[in-house]
Amino acid sequence: MGGTTVTVVLVADDDADIRDLVAFKLEQAGLEVIAVEDGQAAVEQAKARRPTLAVLDVSMPGLSGIDVCRMLRADPATSGMLIIMLTARVQEQDVEGGFSAGADDYVTKPFSPRELVTRIQALLSRARA
Amino acid sequence: MRRDRSVGSLLTRAFGVLVALIVCSGVAQSTALVMQHRVVNELSTQVQPLELANAQLRGVLTDAQRGLRGYLLTGDGQLLDTYHVARSGYQLAGSRLRDLAHDRERDAVARQLAHADAWWIIAEQQRQAPPRSTVAADYVNRGKPLFQAFVAENQALHGDLETRAAELHRRSARLSIVTTVVVIALTVLAAVTALLAAVVIRRRITGPLARVVSIIDRRRSGELEIRADASEGPTEIRAVAQAINDMAEEGDRIRGAEKDVARQRAEVRQLGYRIRSHLRVEEAIQEAVRGLADTIGADHVLVRMAPGQTDVPPLVSLRDEHVGGVLKELADCDVSWLRSGDMWSSEDIDHEGQGVPPEDERRACAAAGAGPVLTVAVSGSDECLGALTVIRDDKPAWSPMEARLVESVAADLGRGVHHARLYEREQHLVARLQEVDTAKTDFMSTVSHELRTPLTSIAGYVELLLDAEAGELTPPQQKMLEVIGRNTRRLRELIEDMLTLSKIESGSLRPSRKPVDLVKVVEQAMAAIAPAAAKGQVVLRTEVDGPLELHADPEQLDRVLMNLLSNAVKFSRPDGTVTVSARREGDEVHLSVADNGMGIPPSEQQALFARFFRASNAIHKAIPGTGLGLAIVRTIVDNHGGRIAVKSTEGAGTTVTVRLPVH
Numbered sequence: 001m002g003g004t005t006v007t008v009v010l011v012a013d014d015d016a017d018i019r020d021l022v023a024f025k026l027e028q029a030g031l032e033v034i035a036v037e038d039g040q041a042a043v044e045q046a047k048a049r050r051p052t053l054a055v056l057d058v059s060m061p062g063l064s065g066i067d068v069c070r071m072l073r074a075d076p077a078t079s080g081m082l083i084i085m086l087t088a089r090v091q092e093q094d095v096e097g098g099f100s101a102g103a104d105d106y107v108t109k110p111f112s113p114r115e116l117v118t119r120i121q122a123l124l125s126r127a128r129a
Numbered sequence: 130m131r132r133d134r135s136v137g138s139l140l141t142r143a144f145g146v147l148v149a150l151i152v153c154s155g156v157a158q159s160t161a162l163v164m165q166h167r168v169v170n171e172l173s174t175q176v177q178p179l180e181l182a183n184a185q186l187r188g189v190l191t192d193a194q195r196g197l198r199g200y201l202l203t204g205d206g207q208l209l210d211t212y213h214v215a216r217s218g219y220q221l222a223g224s225r226l227r228d229l230a231h232d233r234e235r236d237a238v239a240r241q242l243a244h245a246d247a248w249w250i251i252a253e254q255q256r257q258a259p260p261r262s263t264v265a266a267d268y269v270n271r272g273k274p275l276f277q278a279f280v281a282e283n284q285a286l287h288g289d290l291e292t293r294a295a296e297l298h299r300r301s302a303r304l305s306i307v308t309t310v311v312v313i314a315l316t317v318l319a320a321v322t323a324l325l326a327a328v329v330i331r332r333r334i335t336g337p338l339a340r341v342v343s344i345i346d347r348r349r350s351g352e353l354e355i356r357a358d359a360s361e362g363p364t365e366i367r368a369v370a371q372a373i374n375d376m377a378e379e380g381d382r383i384r385g386a387e388k389d390v391a392r393q394r395a396e397v398r399q400l401g402y403r404i405r406s407h408l409r410v411e412e413a414i415q416e417a418v419r420g421l422a423d424t425i426g427a428d429h430v431l432v433r434m435a436p437g438q439t440d441v442p443p444l445v446s447l448r449d450e451h452v453g454g455v456l457k458e459l460a461d462c463d464v465s466w467l468r469s470g471d472m473w474s475s476e477d478i479d480h481e482g483q484g485v486p487p488e489d490e491r492r493a494c495a496a497a498g499a500g501p502v503l504t505v506a507v508s509g510s511d512e513c514l515g516a517l518t519v520i521r522d523d524k525p526a527w528s529p530m531e532a533r534l535v536e537s538v539a540a541d542l543g544r545g546v547h548h549a550r551l552y553e554r555e556q557h558l559v560a561r562l563q564e565v566d567t568a569k570t571d572f573m574s575t576v577s578h579e580l581r582t583p584l585t586s587i588a589g590y591v592e593l594l595l596d597a598e599a600g601e602l603t604p605p606q607q608k609m610l611e612v613i614g615r616n617t618r619r620l621r622e623l624i625e626d627m628l629t630l631s632k633i634e635s636g637s638l639r640p641s642r643k644p645v646d647l648v649k650v651v652e653q654a655m656a657a658i659a660p661a662a663a664k665g666q667v668v669l670r671t672e673v674d675g676p677l678e679l680h681a682d683p684e685q686l687d688r689v690l691m692n693l694l695s696n697a698v699k700f701s702r703p704d705g706t707v708t709v710s711a712r713r714e715g716d717e718v719h720l721s722v723a724d725n726g727m728g729i730p731p732s733e734q735q736a737l738f739a740r741f742f743r744a745s746n747a748i749h750k751a752i753p754g755t756g757l758g759l760a761i762v763r764t765i766v767d768n769h770g771g772r773i774a775v776k777s778t779e780g781a782g783t784t785v786t787v788r789l790p791v792h
Contacts, residue, residue, distance in 0.1 A: 015582050017583075018589070021585075021589040021593070109581040110617075111585060113589045113592055114596070
């Protein structure tokens, strides 16, 4: 990565269409995207590639987005990563669960790709400042 | 205290004296009468006949002397006849006087008759003398002193008799006076005695009797601790006072016993309430066992439930450490011999038509102790659920009253157990229903998640296309994609509303009430709706008199207001006005959202709150909506105990008013 200023974003969602949608939109926005289809891969990629930000779907088979978030926060190498949760649920306990696991923001499905990008950029600029 | 103060003896004495006085008076009068009689008798039978005889004698002799003297002086033979008549009457008169004379007069009479006889002799001699002769005159002169001696004697006797008569008259008068005085004295004495007795008796009886009567009156008016003084007054009154005191003691004792019974009844009633208030069979039984031991003075209390009625352990027992001890055997005996309403007492032989325990139960009772055993069926809705047994280590036997109390507790226990069983069943059912409900909610959640994921893809890709991220679009393509986008949004809203409604209706979204300031909720909602209003060129107004605090779920309240506001904005024309007003009315808060938009046709206003209902004019004008907004509003308002009303005129506007209780 070295001197490049490209920001790397990890996208984890078991639904290929949504994964592609998010990846496409983020790449259009000038971000580098690592797309994975489950929690296990997300943890591995996060540790290997050290992305600046991760977009995690909450409900994934195997490790859920919340599990992944918790594991990333628990590892000193990845604890500083920005994390946005994608959730299909609006129940408060899910949102609270996400925040208590250490997410920085969350977006409920169905979401607007535009809104997602706006939130990611807001988080990144806040992190840089 | 005097020796005898009986009213009876006093009366006896008083009447004794009175009777004695009356008898004395009678005796005095009788004595006087007898004496009077004697006096009169003496006067009439002795003195007066004697006087008469004496006078007759004198008359005879006077006639004889006058006749003789006349004859002698005149020679008239007629006069001599007078003499002869007197001469012949003399013997009779003389003998009558002699006969009548008693000892004291006899001498005087004899002397008189001697003088008379002497005169008669002289007189006979004179008669034979020739009349008008000196001889005759001489005889007259000789006979004169004799006659005078006779007259003197006769006079003397007459005087004597007169004196005696006068004496007798005086005696009679004196006797009469003495008698009168004595009788008057005795009468006065009797009167005084009677008066004294009356006064004394009155004083001795009336006072103490009045005190006793006043004690009775005061007791009747409620002074139950008061007692009559049994140490004062005459014996009879003391006896009455004592009887009243005895009666009072007996009354107190009965009252005390009644109070005890009433207290025990009240305790048993309280125990019944407590037993029935338990929602678990075992707790109800434990309450009965504890309560009975305390209230009724049972040394051991045992409740056995019939097998198959409840799965409560067969023995829930007693207040001491005898479990597994003397009651062990009895606890293991089954109670199938008891029928609903049965009662069996070890002391009582009279149990016709009632269940009699089998031999092993009797043996177990005997093993539990020698004291009286009472077993009552615990019945719930006509079936025997079990048995309640109370045992005393020693006498006394269970009284009928105690038996009734135990029966009452058994009845309450039966009801309590019955209710607790129903409640447990209910609880089970509720748990099942909750499971079903949770499953339903989970299902809804899963469905919504499953629906949202494909929706996200559709909406996302439509957005990418519309943003020309995949290349420029032709106007028809643009328009078609907008249609897809609009319907995707509608689908999304439908899913959201359905999920919300389902949650609210299933109760998993129960209002969590807390004090909410409605003014703040209105402000937030106005801010949230402002962009949509601006887009539709709708003017927003608020008419709120703050502060307006009420007890409600803030999120649900916000939802109500947002749904109403978004409807109002949605159905308003450009330059229309939406007014939110809120005010307190008594114990309610009135919140209304009014618009001057298209309104609702009158025929459709009834169906407004039905799910998926949409007004025909809204559909006609292709105004988007799910038809669930008002259904959600209504459900929330209902859950808060409020009411909702709609007033609408087609083409002029709609006002929705929500009334919510403050508490």
